[in-house]
Amino acid sequence: MPQTLKIDNARYVITVDGGRRIIQGGSILIEGSRISRVGKAAEMAGVGADRVIDARHMVVTPGFFNGHMHISYAHCVRGIFPDDQGSPLKHVFALQNAMTEEEEYSTTLIGLLELIRGGNVCFLDPGSTKFPDACLQAYQDAGIRVVTGECVIDRDSPLALPRYPTDEAIKRIAAYIKKWDGKLEGRMRAWAMPFSAETCTAELISAAKRIADETGTGLTLHHNSGGAARKEYQARHGTTPTEYLEKLGALGPNVVLAHALGIDDAEIDCIARTGTAVAMCPSTAAKGGRGVGEHGRMPELLAKGVRVALGCDSPNNSNYLDMVRAMNMAAVQYKDARQDMRQIPAEQALEMATRHGAAALGGGDELGAIEVGKKADLILFDTQRPEWQALFNPVNNLVYNADGRSIHTVLIDGRVVVDAYRQSFVDEARLFARVQEIGEGLQARTGITFPRSRWPIV
Numbered sequence: 001m002p003q004t005l006k007i008d009n010a011r012y013v014i015t016v017d018g019g020r021r022i023i024q025g026g027s028i029l030i031e032g033s034r035i036s037r038v039g040k041a042a043e044m045a046g047v048g049a050d051r052v053i054d055a056r057h058m059v060v061t062p063g064f065f066n067g068h069m070h071i072s073y074a075h076c077v078r079g080i081f082p083d084d085q086g087s088p089l090k091h092v093f094a095l096q097n098a099m100t101e102e103e104e105y106s107t108t109l110i111g112l113l114e115l116i117r118g119g120n121v122c123f124l125d126p127g128s129t130k131f132p133d134a135c136l137q138a139y140q141d142a143g144i145r146v147v148t149g150e151c152v153i154d155r156d157s158p159l160a161l162p163r164y165p166t167d168e169a170i171k172r173i174a175a176y177i178k179k180w181d182g183k184l185e186g187r188m189r190a191w192a193m194p195f196s197a198e199t200c201t202a203e204l205i206s207a208a209k210r211i212a213d214e215t216g217t218g219l220t221l222h223h224n225s226g227g228a229a230r231k232e233y234q235a236r237h238g239t240t241p242t243e244y245l246e247k248l249g250a251l252g253p254n255v256v257l258a259h260a261l262g263i264d265d266a267e268i269d270c271i272a273r274t275g276t277a278v279a280m281c282p283s284t285a286a287k288g289g290r291g292v293g294e295h296g297r298m299p300e301l302l303a304k305g306v307r308v309a310l311g312c313d314s315p316n317n318s319n320y321l322d323m324v325r326a327m328n329m330a331a332v333q334y335k336d337a338r339q340d341m342r343q344i345p346a347e348q349a350l351e352m353a354t355r356h357g358a359a360a361l362g363g364g365d366e367l368g369a370i371e372v373g374k375k376a377d378l379i380l381f382d383t384q385r386p387e388w389q390a391l392f393n394p395v396n397n398l399v400y401n402a403d404g405r406s407i408h409t410v411l412i413d414g415r416v417v418v419d420a421y422r423q424s425f426v427d428e429a430r431l432f433a434r435v436q437e438i439g440e441g442l443q444a445r446t447g448i449t450f451p452r453s454r455w456p457i458v
């Protein structure tokens, strides 16, 4: 008999199911890794379980899906880039390349710790991990779902990305998927992850998509075009960046385009027509000064039925990994940019973090909603906190008042991975000290250092 767990009499269960029901006084029964019953607490009063969690003060939501989340190096040098130095991108890959196996393992652990305590049950890492063998144990211990891959390029790039001859890059993509896809009882998926169409040849991009199709996996790449990039695409290929990908056969339901700022109406049609998904990183766009007002098209993508996931990008871009704050940013930035309060309602922000995110990452049938038969990936928010008062509309309170700090309990695959604010897979104090040390060493080794602060630290 599988273990049973009952979430009993939650103040609200925001199911994000087909009918978008919010059950006041709701209970959820979990058998093994799956949800077997959802309903009113009174109707399920006679249902016992091996463990019962009293949820009378909790708001329960599906777990969050982070659609673009580089972990690896960045946690150990988080916050070193001063605002007045502009984009840190040229340093990012140099720092990442200098990581040792143990250093990447430790910084991955802290990334996973922050992700699961923030209710992220799954994340897509766009190829930033250099040592997957070392990090596998961290994924296993954290209990998280991960979509991983090897980042490759085969063209010149000012960024210190891993460049290979085209045929070798293709072989590496295929070998990575063969080795890693389906590990951790299916919680680990491996995808093709060429960095971008600007850093990869047409041959490599087409081959990566072919491998994704043949292996039943997916493909993600950075797709972030400003005015200069658009002009270059017109000159080189006679198309927009998105239509260029379509011509290569590189769009489709198993493809996630990351960022997707600066796309026009025809490109939105192209994304919708091909069933392609998009992962947008609202806080990265805002912090990086990417011009959401001019370049952000989230409302139009959603209106065309595109599966739009949210991402937190990186601890040195966003810099937070808190999906509640990302939802808030998505919900407020388009209201401001369009001077229209009706843009991206709170419910739509929550759909992106849960249901749409799960669908974008290839798990729409099993994940992303609280429904019978689905995997039990859940977050319990503690409403006995000032920011949750007064509570009439739980979705508004979640997106506009709360942040990830009220996350009390998290379940992934039916397993409690955060239990009353605590996790048991890592010694936090020791890890924090080690990550600080790694950051000091990495800056000394690479010479990539900045004035510690614009204000004197005395």
Ligand SMILES: [Zn+2]
Binding pocket: 068, 070, 126, 222, 258, 313
């Ligand atoms: Zn990225």
